[in-house]
Amino acid sequence: MATPAETAEKATRRTGTSGRSLRYRLLANAAVISLALAGCQTASVDSQFGSTIEEDQGSEQNLASLTAVIRANPSDPSAYNVRGSAFGRAGRYQEAIRDFDRAIQLNPRFFEAYANRALIYRFTGDLGRSAEDYNRAIQINPSYEAAYIGRGELYRRAGRTQEAFNDFQKAIQLDTTDPRAYHRRGLVYQTQGQHDFAIDDFSTAISLQPSAPEPYNGRGISYIATNQLDNAFDDVNYALRLDDSVAESWANQGLIYERRGERDKARKSFQRALQLDAKYEPARSGLARVGGA
Incomplete structure (x- = not known):
């Protein structure tokens, strides 16, 4: 199986939807997609990803x-x-x-x-x-x-999805090398169920900044949504190797374990997410589903 980095290198960049048929895939479990999208929406992409300000500044x-x-x-x-x-x-x-x-x-x-x-x-x-x-x-x-x-x-945060998409699209048309444009456009695609486009955008973001966990989590969620659980597991675990202090990564790992039927492992992952962020609702609802305290 290809590593997350190898998958990123092979990804095709997409800069628009004109002339393309959009492919929609749905999760069988509505609770799962609710958890997945909630996780993506709450990720912090400014403090940890794509910042132009150096960490020690x-x-x-x-x-x-x-x-x-x-x-x-x-x-x-x-x-x-x-x-x-x-x-x-x-x-x-x-x-x-x-x-x-x-x-x-x-x-x-x-x-x-x-x-x-x-x-x-x-x-x-x-x-x-x-x-x-x-x-x-x-x-x-x-x-x-x-x-x-x-x-x-x-x-995007205000729910003005089309305007958000237009701005990310404009940055990409300007040949930006800023990974945030692709990551965030991927989030927009993801909320619309256009997971193949989202995967391509997350892959491009990864190729531009492979040390950031956020696009690995984003791509992992879209892999889950398209039932590519092995790829999702690789991405989420790689995000954890990059930074194991992100609650979203642990919650996403728990989600994959849950989909695999490994409830004990899922419970531990959701519990770890809640240790990092006690208010992280995707982990809380996941723990409730697998019978956690």
């Missing part, structure tokens, strides 16, 4: 260095944009917004700063301002793929 040492740069160049909008990104990585959102505000004040056409501020507004729940900033970034630079990806995710 939010450290106090790095922030101090960036502050020194700003003191030496107080009129440089790029310096504020970089430090704002670092504050965002550190979860210091109000300080991030102030830096992006300053960057935009110094350069009102700084489309990257608008998109970065939009992401922070989304994290703080200010979705109206987030949408305004993404729109402004796209207005300034209609070829800025990151803004389409960010706005598309805003639409």
